[in-house]
Amino acid sequence: MSKTKLTYFGVTGRAEPIRYMLAYAGVDFEDVTVHRADLLKIKHDLPLGEVPVLEFEGKTLYQSQAIYRFLAKRFNLEGNDEWDAYWCDVAVQTIVDVGLAFRRDRGWEKTEKEKSETGAIAEHASALAKAAYFVDKLESQLEKNDGHFLKGKLSYADFYLAGSISILNFQAGENIFANKPRLNALKEKIENLPAIRAYLEKRPAVKY
Incomplete structure (x- = not known):
């Protein structure tokens, strides 16, 4: 069988x-790290010139x-029927929307002086408010479903949340999930699954 290989940034x-x-x-997979500076060298080998790419x-x-x-x-992680799959997709898209709130807000790349001069402080506050709205919706969904995005079932939306919180907090510049006990409990539950743990x-240290 062909080797499974995932290519992405570190x-x-x-x-x-x-x-x-x-x-x-x-699934045993090779986790291949490509550095952003080197992406141009391999773009022509990638289907859309970007990563992630999974050889499976x-x-x-x-x-x-x-x-x-x-x-x-x-891997049977979208529930039992089309409705389960739909609610998984809703949860994942809502998590995506949290990240999209910060698409124009790249405050972490600016000095305090630049933030003040460019209006980035107000932009960041607006992004945080928008992200908080979506995070609240996610917390409510877990409350309705006993701590999962599908009631009583492990789904890919659970894995998506757990794998995304680190990058979302990095984009926000703070822990936007700090007061969300159900979201944090789900993240901890996923990370304590033996295979994930x-x-x-063995995962190399990462910035986010």
């Missing part, structure tokens, strides 16, 4: 939910959202 980012699902399913069963998978859904189907123990 951070959690869009690849971490993929890593979590592969680890959970017991002799095929090349790309577009992160499509990879998540493919793995969810393959084993992956995290």
